[in-house]
Amino acid sequence: MIGQESATPAAANWFVENAWLIVLLPTVSAVLTLFIGKRTPGRGAVYGILAIGTAFVLSVGVLWQFVQHGGGRFVKSVEWFQVGPFHVEAGQLIDGLAAVMLVVVTAVSLCVHIYSVGYMHGDQRYTWFFVVLSLFTAAMLNVVIASNLFQLLLGWEVMGVCSYLLIGHWWEERENSSAAIKAFITTRIGDVPFTFGIFALVFAAGFETANIEEVGHVIAEGRTSNALVSGAALLLFGGTIGKSAQFPLHVWLPDAMAGPTPVSALIHAATMVAAGVYLVGRLYEVFVHADPFVLQFVAITAGITMLGAAMLAIVQDDIKRVLAYSTISQLAYMVAGLSMGPEGVTAGFFHLWTHAFFKALLFLGAGAVIHAVHSNNMSEMGGLRAPMRTTFWTFLIGSLALAGIPPLAGFWSKDELITVASDGHPVLFVTFLVTAFLTAFYMTRGVALTFFGEYRGHGHPHEAPVSMTGPLVALAAATLVVGFVGAPQLGAPFARWVFFEEPHIPEFSPLVAAIAVIVAIAGIAVGWGLYGRRREEDPVLQLGPVTTTLQNRYYIDRAYMSYVVLPIRDRLSSAVYWFDRNVLDGVVNGAAAFARALSLVVAWFDRRVIDGAVNGAAGTAGFTGGILRYIQSGNVQRYAAFLFTGVVILAIVVTRI
Amino acid sequence: MIRLPLVLFFSAALFAIGVYGVLARRNGVLVLMSIELMLNAVNINLVAFSQALGSLAGQVFALFVIAVAAAEVGIGLAIVILIYRNRETINIDEVNLLKW
Amino acid sequence: MTGHEYAFILLALIGTVAALRVVTARNVVHAALYLVVTLASVGGAYLLLAAEFVAWVQILIYVGAIVILFLFGLMLTKAPIGREALDNQRRGAAIVVALAILAGLIFLIQDAFSWDGSKIEPETGGAAAVGESIFSRYVLPFEAVSFLLLGALIGAIVLSRRDDLT
Numbered sequence: 001m002i003g004q005e006s007a008t009p010a011a012a013n014w015f016v017e018n019a020w021l022i023v024l025l026p027t028v029s030a031v032l033t034l035f036i037g038k039r040t041p042g043r044g045a046v047y048g049i050l051a052i053g054t055a056f057v058l059s060v061g062v063l064w065q066f067v068q069h070g071g072g073r074f075v076k077s078v079e080w081f082q083v084g085p086f087h088v089e090a091g092q093l094i095d096g097l098a099a100v101m102l103v104v105v106t107a108v109s110l111c112v113h114i115y116s117v118g119y120m121h122g123d124q125r126y127t128w129f130f131v132v133l134s135l136f137t138a139a140m141l142n143v144v145i146a147s148n149l150f151q152l153l154l155g156w157e158v159m160g161v162c163s164y165l166l167i168g169h170w171w172e173e174r175e176n177s178s179a180a181i182k183a184f185i186t187t188r189i190g191d192v193p194f195t196f197g198i199f200a201l202v203f204a205a206g207f208e209t210a211n212i213e214e215v216g217h218v219i220a221e222g223r224t225s226n227a228l229v230s231g232a233a234l235l236l237f238g239g240t241i242g243k244s245a246q247f248p249l250h251v252w253l254p255d256a257m258a259g260p261t262p263v264s265a266l267i268h269a270a271t272m273v274a275a276g277v278y279l280v281g282r283l284y285e286v287f288v289h290a291d292p293f294v295l296q297f298v299a300i301t302a303g304i305t306m307l308g309a310a311m312l313a314i315v316q317d318d319i320k321r322v323l324a325y326s327t328i329s330q331l332a333y334m335v336a337g338l339s340m341g342p343e344g345v346t347a348g349f350f351h352l353w354t355h356a357f358f359k360a361l362l363f364l365g366a367g368a369v370i371h372a373v374h375s376n377n378m379s380e381m382g383g384l385r386a387p388m389r390t391t392f393w394t395f396l397i398g399s400l401a402l403a404g405i406p407p408l409a410g411f412w413s414k415d416e417l418i419t420v421a422s423d424g425h426p427v428l429f430v431t432f433l434v435t436a437f438l439t440a441f442y443m444t445r446g447v448a449l450t451f452f453g454e455y456r457g458h459g460h461p462h463e464a465p466v467s468m469t470g471p472l473v474a475l476a477a478a479t480l481v482v483g484f485v486g487a488p489q490l491g492a493p494f495a496r497w498v499f500f501e502e503p504h505i506p507e508f509s510p511l512v513a514a515i516a517v518i519v520a521i522a523g524i525a526v527g528w529g530l531y532g533r534r535r536e537e538d539p540v541l542q543l544g545p546v547t548t549t550l551q552n553r554y555y556i557d558r559a560y561m562s563y564v565v566l567p568i569r570d571r572l573s574s575a576v577y578w579f580d581r582n583v584l585d586g587v588v589n590g591a592a593a594f595a596r597a598l599s600l601v602v603a604w605f606d607r608r609v610i611d612g613a614v615n616g617a618a619g620t621a622g623f624t625g626g627i628l629r630y631i632q633s634g635n636v637q638r639y640a641a642f643l644f645t646g647v648v649i650l651a652i653v654v655t656r657i
Numbered sequence: 658m659i660r661l662p663l664v665l666f667f668s669a670a671l672f673a674i675g676v677y678g679v680l681a682r683r684n685g686v687l688v689l690m691s692i693e694l695m696l697n698a699v700n701i702n703l704v705a706f707s708q709a710l711g712s713l714a715g716q717v718f719a720l721f722v723i724a725v726a727a728a729e730v731g732i733g734l735a736i737v738i739l740i741y742r743n744r745e746t747i748n749i750d751e752v753n754l755l756k757w
Numbered sequence: 758m759t760g761h762e763y764a765f766i767l768l769a770l771i772g773t774v775a776a777l778r779v780v781t782a783r784n785v786v787h788a789a790l791y792l793v794v795t796l797a798s799v800g801g802a803y804l805l806l807a808a809e810f811v812a813w814v815q816i817l818i819y820v821g822a823i824v825i826l827f828l829f830g831l832m833l834t835k836a837p838i839g840r841e842a843l844d845n846q847r848r849g850a851a852i853v854v855a856l857a858i859l860a861g862l863i864f865l866i867q868d869a870f871s872w873d874g875s876k877i878e879p880e881t882g883g884a885a886a887v888g889e890s891i892f893s894r895y896v897l898p899f900e901a902v903s904f905l906l907l908g909a910l911i912g913a914i915v916l917s918r919r920d921d922l923t
Contacts (some may be wrong), residue, residue, distance in 0.1 A: 049692075680847060717824075727818055734829070
């Protein structure tokens with residue numbers, strides 16, 4: 001597990017002890033915004049901004065106190081529920097990784113909240129947007145500090161729901177609601193193995209606990225079979241594949257760009273997709289003690305994703321799609337880093353840290369551009385450098401960081417990953433470099449098509465309002481500096497915060513760094529060469545079958561549709577429907593028909609037998625009365641005759657007795 | 658000295674004849690006559706026992722019976738005459754409005 | 758069999774035959790006259806039983822008044838004459854019932870009184886004794902009977918009054 005083995009909390013660490021407040025604040029703001037947001041001036045954005053702002057301050061405090069303490073791990077929990085010997089608690093586990101993640105999430109969320117005030121201005125569901133935004137932030141923060149697997153799962157799932165709600169924010173368009181469903185279902189498919197992975201871990205811990213620390217202890221002490229641990233690791237990785245959009249469950253992320261850009265920035269660049277990576281890191285004990293095949297599998301998945309996504313980014317026209325594929329590719333970088341063992345853990349998370357900032361920056365910048373030209377497509381952009389100066393410079397900084405140009409943040413993290421790969425992971429090393437080249441290339445293409453040349457659109461683009469450019473500037477400033485916390489030359493404090501078992505101070509290899517920078521510059525050069533000047537046709541679209549394949553996303557989406565979605569929808573659903581209609585309803589209707597038939601029998605019985613008896617009794621009475629009335633003849637002598645006869649009989653009877 | 662059963666047989670015979678008359682005669686007045694026969698039979702019975710038991714009660718009672726019989730005949734005939742007046746007949750068979 | 762008995766048997770026979778004729782006569786007036794015979798024989802029987810007061814009252818009232826009443830009634834109602842006119846259809850049943858009663862009574866008498874065991878020694882229970890008994894011991898029933906007769910009298914008058922006479 002990440003951090004030191006000891007778990008003794010230190011005294012008088014207010015921020016760290018009360019880190020759970022960081023989760024509580026956005027939850028409260030979500031509830032407040034939901035109930036009284038519409039009536040608050042500014043339509044409820046203020047609660048979220050205040051809450052996240054405070055949470056950000058608290059997160060920085062946590063990180064500060066953590067660093068002051070020289071590291072360690074702080075655990076604090078309360079009993080949640082208990083089933084027999086199985087105890088589930090809820091609480092916080094603060095180590096370096098968690099502290100770092102808290103800062104990332106709250107910082108990006110705060111920028112996105114402020115940005116959304118301008119971007120979503122006038123939207124009909126403005127207040128609801130902020131409710132879900134706050135709720136999502138709370139869920140992500142919960143995942144970060146969770147001390148218990150089920151608590152983590154809870155936050156994980158809530159994030160999925162919020163992602164669905166936010167992608168489908170403009171659900172009136174069919175495309176948007178379809179994208180939301182696709183995202184939800186695809187990540188769900190990854191969540192199933194993830195849940196079973198949790199169950200496997202609980203099983204491994206003897207059904208007594210789901211606490212992350214304790215499970216980690218159980219696995220570290222080797223009390224469980226290797227097969228179980230490997231199986232659990234693979235299952236858990238399923239969740240990462242889904243949430244972090246790795247191959248083959250990457251298909252939802254490009255379509256998720258249908259959501260508002262702030263959502264793309266927060267969820268699909270910096271935080272939710274990073275949760276999959278965070279999961280691997282949090283439960284790294286499991287991966288380390290699994291069969292080495294597991295980590296190889298992780299590496300292979302990451303490698304395929306990395307390259308595939310980068311190639312797809314090349315042919316995109318939609319600026320957000322470029323960034324989406326770029327995100328997939330960069331996430332693969334992080335996952336690949338984690339697959340390289342403990343040294344790679346620090347590197348992978350360092351990249352996560354830097355990537356969050358500049359990817360959010362890039363998305364928000366794209367949002368500003370989209371806001372100005374009212375279109376996502378770069379074919380309708382161009383020459384925006386002049387009217388949108390702030391956006392241009394911040395976007396440029398982000399692009400250079402992504403490409404890995406020193407001294408920006410992206411360079412430090414990428415370089416560290418490549419350095420680790422250079423020592424013993426040749427395939428990944430080459431893949432990293434090729435992807436870096438492609439990354440630089442498509443980002444240059446993007447910048448050139450958007451900001452250079454002549455404006456190809458129809459409107460009058462203008463700079464975004466301050467509420468939008470403010471966060472851009474803030475993130476750009478962050479991009480400039482956050483890389484230095486991991487720079488080896490400066491002692492790489494990051495490595496002392498986030499590590500596995502022991503801190504691994506990264507070495508700086510000038511050779512590797514040089515190779516990386518050369519590759520990046522080469523990519524930029526090729527890109528500029530192809531797109532610097534105005535061309536009639538986009539060169540990458542001229543590549544015939546390659547272009548077609550890339551434009552159809554390797555036909556993966558189509559394959560899923562034909563072989564998975566449609567069969568389930570058409571055949572499986574129909575079959576199930578048939579079963580429900582004919583078998584289940586048949587049983588029910590049969591029971592009803594039987595009851596009806598029975599009731600008919602009973603009715604017949606009631607009518608004929610019972611009523612017959614009653615009517616028969618009445619009829620008999622009437623019949624006998626009809627006969628007996630003839631006795632009443634009206635003739636007095638008749639009556640007298642009966643009288644005398646009766647007297648005689650009585651006389652005999654009485655005297656005999 | 659008369660043997661008691663003899664007297665009683667006489668009484669029984671009169672009574673039975675009276676019963677026959679009540680049941681078989683059509684004319685209302687004749688029915689009343691038959692009733693008188695029955696009452697006389699009863700009276701003989703009473704007097705016989707009065708002498709057999711040495712008590713005067715029997716005879717006194719017989720006197721009362723005669724008185725009552727007289728009253729009854731009076732009323733009975735009045736009714737018969739009334740019926741005759743209303744229906745032009747004293748045929749008992751035709752006085753059967755209480756028929757079913 | 759004493760002479761007493763013979764006389765009584767004779768009277769009884771006369772009375773019985775006359776009674777039979779009462780109920781079977783085709784002429785109502787004949788029936789009434791036969792009734793007189795019957796009542797007279799009954800009165801004779803009373804005499805033989807030494808109940809002289811009752812006997813004379815019988816003759817007086819029954820023969821003297823009641824039969825007259827009957828004759829008046831017959832006269833006023835124009836009784837028809839003839840077999841079908843006087844007897845109804847139920848003669849058979851009536852004979853059966855009457856015979857049943859006769860049989861029952863005879864059986865009872867047989868059962869209760871032995872032929873030679875019960876004898877009547879007629880004592881002179883004369884008029885004086887009866888009169889005294891009526892006005893001392895049975896004065897209340899006597900008064901009641903007088904009321905009864907009054908009621909019957911009034912009732913008969915009321916009943917047979919014609920409506921057009923106010």
